[in-house]
Amino acid sequence: MLAEIASVSIAGVAIGSVYALMALAINVVFAARRIVNFAQGELVMLAGLSGITLMTSFNLLYLGAFVIACAAAGIAALAVERVAVRPLSSSEHDIAWILSIVAASIILSNLLLLIFSTDAQRFPSLVGSRAMTFAGVRYVPDQLVAIGGAVAAILVLALIQERTIVGKAMKAVSLDPEMASMLGISVNRYVGGAFALAGGMAGLTAFLVGPLTFVSAQLGFSLTIKGFAAAALGGLGTFRGAIAGGFVIGLTETFVSTYVSSGLKDIVSLVALCVILIFRPYGLVGEPKVVKV
Amino acid sequence: MGWKHALRLVSSATLISLAQLSVACAGDFVIGVINPMTGPGADMGTWARRALEPVVTELNAHGGINGMQIKLIFRDDESNPQKAVAAVYELIQRQRVNMIMGAHLTHVAAAISPIINQAKVPFIVFGTGAALIDPVKLPYSFRFNMTTAEEASVLVSYAEKNGWSQPAFLVDPTAYGQSGEKMLNLELAKRNVKPVAAETFSMGDTDMTGQFIALQKASPNVLFVWGLGTMLAQAARSADRVAFDKPVLGSIGLHQEGFVELAGSAGKKWAGTFFRAFTRSENEPAPERTRAFVDKIAGLYGSQLNKSMSTIMSAAPWDDAIRDIVETLNRSGAKTGDEIKAALESAPPFHGILTTYTFGPQKHDGYDERDIAIAYGLGVERAIRLRVPEAP
Numbered sequence: 001m002l003a004e005i006a007s008v009s010i011a012g013v014a015i016g017s018v019y020a021l022m023a024l025a026i027n028v029v030f031a032a033r034r035i036v037n038f039a040q041g042e043l044v045m046l047a048g049l050s051g052i053t054l055m056t057s058f059n060l061l062y063l064g065a066f067v068i069a070c071a072a073a074g075i076a077a078l079a080v081e082r083v084a085v086r087p088l089s090s091s092e093h094d095i096a097w098i099l100s101i102v103a104a105s106i107i108l109s110n111l112l113l114l115i116f117s118t119d120a121q122r123f124p125s126l127v128g129s130r131a132m133t134f135a136g137v138r139y140v141p142d143q144l145v146a147i148g149g150a151v152a153a154i155l156v157l158a159l160i161q162e163r164t165i166v167g168k169a170m171k172a173v174s175l176d177p178e179m180a181s182m183l184g185i186s187v188n189r190y191v192g193g194a195f196a197l198a199g200g201m202a203g204l205t206a207f208l209v210g211p212l213t214f215v216s217a218q219l220g221f222s223l224t225i226k227g228f229a230a231a232a233l234g235g236l237g238t239f240r241g242a243i244a245g246g247f248v249i250g251l252t253e254t255f256v257s258t259y260v261s262s263g264l265k266d267i268v269s270l271v272a273l274c275v276i277l278i279f280r281p282y283g284l285v286g287e288p289k290v291v292k293v
Numbered sequence: 294m295g296w297k298h299a300l301r302l303v304s305s306a307t308l309i310s311l312a313q314l315s316v317a318c319a320g321d322f323v324i325g326v327i328n329p330m331t332g333p334g335a336d337m338g339t340w341a342r343r344a345l346e347p348v349v350t351e352l353n354a355h356g357g358i359n360g361m362q363i364k365l366i367f368r369d370d371e372s373n374p375q376k377a378v379a380a381v382y383e384l385i386q387r388q389r390v391n392m393i394m395g396a397h398l399t400h401v402a403a404a405i406s407p408i409i410n411q412a413k414v415p416f417i418v419f420g421t422g423a424a425l426i427d428p429v430k431l432p433y434s435f436r437f438n439m440t441t442a443e444e445a446s447v448l449v450s451y452a453e454k455n456g457w458s459q460p461a462f463l464v465d466p467t468a469y470g471q472s473g474e475k476m477l478n479l480e481l482a483k484r485n486v487k488p489v490a491a492e493t494f495s496m497g498d499t500d501m502t503g504q505f506i507a508l509q510k511a512s513p514n515v516l517f518v519w520g521l522g523t524m525l526a527q528a529a530r531s532a533d534r535v536a537f538d539k540p541v542l543g544s545i546g547l548h549q550e551g552f553v554e555l556a557g558s559a560g561k562k563w564a565g566t567f568f569r570a571f572t573r574s575e576n577e578p579a580p581e582r583t584r585a586f587v588d589k590i591a592g593l594y595g596s597q598l599n600k601s602m603s604t605i606m607s608a609a610p611w612d613d614a615i616r617d618i619v620e621t622l623n624r625s626g627a628k629t630g631d632e633i634k635a636a637l638e639s640a641p642p643f644h645g646i647l648t649t650y651t652f653g654p655q656k657h658d659g660y661d662e663r664d665i666a667i668a669y670g671l672g673v674e675r676a677i678r679l680r681v682p683e684a685p
Contacts, residue, residue, distance in 0.1 A: 004506060007535065011502035018499065119335065120523045122555050129557075131534045140534050213499040213527060214555050218332070222497030257503030262492040263466075265503070 003136030008258050009251070014143035016250020017150030018209045022227025023234065023242035024157060025201040030237050031174040032194035035097045039080050039105035040227055041220030042112065043199050047073040048123060048206035048215035049116040055124055062126055070203025077199030080104045081192050105224070112217035120219075123210025142211040149208045153201065154243060161239065170194060174237070233273050235286020244285050248272075321364040322357060322622075325384035327395040327405070332372025334521065336550040337397040337607040341419070342367060343594055344608030348615050358622045363615075366390065374404035381405045385412045392633065394614065396420050397607065398521075399441070400468035406431050413630040415637070417614055421545065422472040426657045433634055435657045437614035437650060439545070441469075443662040444566040445476035448542045451667055452515045453484060454684030457540065461490040461513035463504060463528060465520035473519030473544055489513050494524060501531035509537055516541045518563070522549025525563070526556035533559035540564075547670035548678065561671050564681045568609065568647045569666040572680045579677040586612070586646050587676040613645030617659075 022040060029037040047069040054065035084104040088096050127141040161167035172180040173190045181187050206215065209223075230249050234241025249269050257265040282288050326345065328338030349363050357363050366388050370377035377396065384390045385408075392415045396402035399422030406425055409416040416434045418425050421441045426434055452460060462477065464470035474491070481487065490511035492504040505528075508516060516539050518525055525546055532541070540562070546552065547565030556563070573579045590608055620643065621627075625636035642651045643659075650659030668678035 008503060008506060011500055011534070015500050113331065117331065117335070120526075120551060120555060122557070129530070131536060133536075138535055209499060214523070216523075219497060222495075226497075254500070254503045257492070257501075258506045262494065262501075262504045262507065266495065 003138075006137040007139065008254055010137070010139045010143055010147075012251035012254035013247060014146045014212065014250070015254065016247035017147050018205060018212075018223075018246075019226050019230040019250050020243045020246025021150050021153060021201055021205045021208070022223055023230035023246045024154065024239070025198040025205070026227050026231045027237060027239065027242045028157075028194050028201070029198050030231070032170060032191045033085065035085065035101065036228060036231075036236075037077075037080070037195070037198055038098075038101045038224055038228070039077075039084075039108055040198060040202060041222070041224030042105050042108040043073045043077055043080075043202035043220075044206045044209070044223055045112055045215055045217055045220040046076055046108065046206075047199075047203040048210045049112060049121065049217065051203075051206060051210070052121050052123060052215065053116070062124070066203065066207050069206065070200045073202040073206070074196040074199035076108065077195040077202070078192055080108070081195035085191070085195075086188065105221070109217060109220055112220075116217055120214045120216035122214050123207075125211040126207075129211060140212075146208040146212060149204060153204055157201075158239065166190075166193070229270065229273050233276055233284060235283025238283065238286045241283045241285035245283070248284070320361065322359075322361040322392075323364045323366060323388060323390045325366050325368065325381075325388060325390035325393045325395075327368045327370050327377055327380050327384065327393060329372040329398055329401070330367075330369035332370075334372045334398045334401075334549075337419075338369070338395075340607035341395070341397065341611045344590070344611045345615060347593055348612055352615065352619050356623075358619055359626055359628070363619070370396070370398075370401050372398055372401065374401050377401045377405050378408065381408050385409070385414060390414065391628070391630075392417065392618075394419075394611075398469065399425065399472055403468050406434055410434060415630055415633045417618065419610060419614075420469075422468060423476055424472065428655050428657050431657075433630060435637055435652060435659065437617070437645075437659055438610050439566065439568070439660045439662070439665050440658055441472045441544070442476045442479075443660065443665055444544055445473065445480045446662060447566055447665045447667065448517060449477060449480035449484070451681070451684055452517075452542065455515075455540075457515035458486055459489045459512065459514045460486065461492070461508050461511055461516050462488050463492045463494065463501075463508065463516060463518045463520075465524055466493055466495060467520075469521070469544075469546075470519045473517075477517050477519070488517075494520070494528060496524060498524070498527065501528050502534055504528075505532050505535045505537045509535060513539055515539060518543035518547070520544070520546055522546050522551030522553070523555060524551075525549075526552045526554070526560060529556040529560035529563055542667060548668070552670050556671070562669070563671075564667050564669045566665050567668040567678050569664045570647050571609070571676065572666045572668045572678045574680050574683075582646060583677070591676075609646050613643070613647055613650065617643040617645065617650055 025040050026037055050072045051065045051069040054060040054068055084100040088100055125142050127145055129140055129142055131138055131140050169185050170190050172185060173187050177187045230245035231242050233248060234245030252269045253265045256268045328341050329335050330338045349365055353362050368380035370380060393409050394417040396405060397419045399420040402418050402420030402425050410431045410433045413433060418434050418436050419438045421438055423442050426436050462474055464474045490508050492508055494501050518541055543565045545566050547563055548567055552560060570580055570583045621636050621640040627633045627636040637652050638654045640652060642649045648661045648664035652659050667681045
């Protein structure tokens with residue numbers, strides 16, 4: 001029984017890692033511009049499909065394909081920011097950005113369909129996709145890579161945010177863009193940087209989730225929804241919240257489908273999200289926003 | 294009540310005009326072909342087109358239908374019911390087609406069947422879902438393909454013969470998956486058997502480890518799966534992760550390119566229903582007629598043939614269907630929707646590559662269940678699938 005729970009936990013944490021990375025990328029953009037990047041899933045698929053093409057058609061090595069795919073997703077993210085976000089008002093009450101980003105996401109998705117076709121494609125595995133057993137616990141090496149990769153990315157991101165000038169500047173832009181601008185920080189540049197970073201994270205997500213499943217131009221939207229749910233559950237805009245939200249949703253889905261019913265897994269995680277947002281609108285880890293008047 | 298009355302009037306007027314528009318245009322016999330050219334069912338639509346075009350060229354060279362040339366108008370439904378509905382309206386209202394063929398995907402076919410039937414346009418459907426054929430509700434729909442009910446019957450009989458009395462299900466939530474589950478349940482109920490577990494998967498599921506651990510705990514001795522090839526490949530890989538080792542039987546989706554390309558060795562022992570004519574046992578070769586068809590397709594599209602040769606499951610029914618229709622319409626001289634319907638209902642049996650098709654006023658499903666076999670999805674040979682060992 002313990003071995004079984006451990007196997008389920010590994011599967012849940014692996015998929016939770018992917019959701020956490022999605023949520024973190026959504027949070028990076030949210031922190032910089034107070035908007036949700038609904039095109040994040042499409043960026044992941046762009047990176048994944050580019051990666052496969054580079055490895056299979058151009059015989060590029062895994063690392064080379066990874067770097068180029070991350071760069072491609074980063075450039076696409078910058079384009080989304082430049083075309084769909086920057087021209088719009090930055091007022092918190094302005095919702096034009098929702099339409100604008102959703103439109104960008106649809107355009108990106110259709111471009112992927114045109115370029116890469118709708119066929120789902122198998123993503124090469126770096127360490128092997130065959131299941132293995134250790135002390136009765138079943139796991140796939142790809143799952144461990146997904147967990148390790150996500151943890152490494154989280155640590156690097158935390159270091160950037162806490163220990164570098166760039167990270168601190170991004171935090172300043174997030175807290176008060178006007179004040180940051182008065183202090184000489186180029187807000188537009190940092191917002192663009194946040195999008196590019198989210199694009200790079202999309203590349204990493206693609207290379208971690210790809211071997212666990214497959215990549216297809218049509219899978220982006222469902223990943224975005226899961227990432228957004230994870231970010232909202234943990235507390236939109238909070239670093240720790242995104243991580244917590246991702247793992248909570250990944251584990252909930254896996255445990256519900258194992259011990260309750262697979263038909264209920266999405267319902268349970270989304271109902272949990274609703275309940276938490278009713279009682280803690282600022283999410284599991286977020287803090288209530290206090291405005292002094 | 295006023296608006297309801299007005300709505301009825303508008304609906305009636307629309308339907309009458311659609312019915313009038315369906316009358317054949319002079320010169321050509323126009324067939325609208327609606328199929329997935331992109332999306333999860335793209336391989337079926339692509340190969341249906343590749344099968345249909347050379348046959349129509351050949352038939353046109355022999356006089357077409359009653360002296361009219363057959364004209365094909367292709368529309369991509371993108372594996373999406375909404376896109377299919379829009380395409381159907383365009384085919385009926387603008388192109389004024391004499392007949393519509395296609396809709397390999399059940400959920401797409403379910404969305405367009407009522408519209409086509411209300412317009413009294415004969416509809417040759419290839420989706421396998423049970424509800425797609427009903428001579429009373431959908432009098433203009435005819436099917437040249439095996440049905441979900443027939444597939445379920447063959448699969449459950451095979452499990453029964455092997456003594457597998459504790460089945461479990463894993464199905465997708467679309468009309469296709471649900472139709473499969475319903476038919477499997479009906480077949481099991483005839484034998485007083487209930488599934489020990491029933492799990493589902495969603496199109497966006499990245500991992501099904503949970504489902505397979507739950508299935509393992511229920512201790513089934515056979516697992517029935519129903520869904521499209523791509524998602525079944527994902528299921529096979531998840532099954533491999535938890536060392537699920539029970540026999541897995543499923544729908545024809547296990548022969549789709551998506552399954553063969555993505556499942557890898559994890560799907561090696563998964564077997565699905567297939568056209569018996571395109572299968573062989575360890576010792577018995579496939580029929581000569583089948584070989585000739587495969588050679589013909591290979592001769593035309595050799596460089597484009599895919600590994601899975603799911604080509605066959607798409608191409609062969611279309612070849613059979615268009616030849617049967619042309620033969621029937623040439624014999625009867627039928628032109629309008631009602632005449633074509635009557636001609637197909639009274640046509641003698643047609644001996645196709647896959648089966649002998651027979652239709653009647655109460656029988657709009659032409660395929661013979663005896664021509665369904667169970668074969669491994671990952672074939673050892675390019676076009677011909679290996680049948681599972683005979684049940685004791």
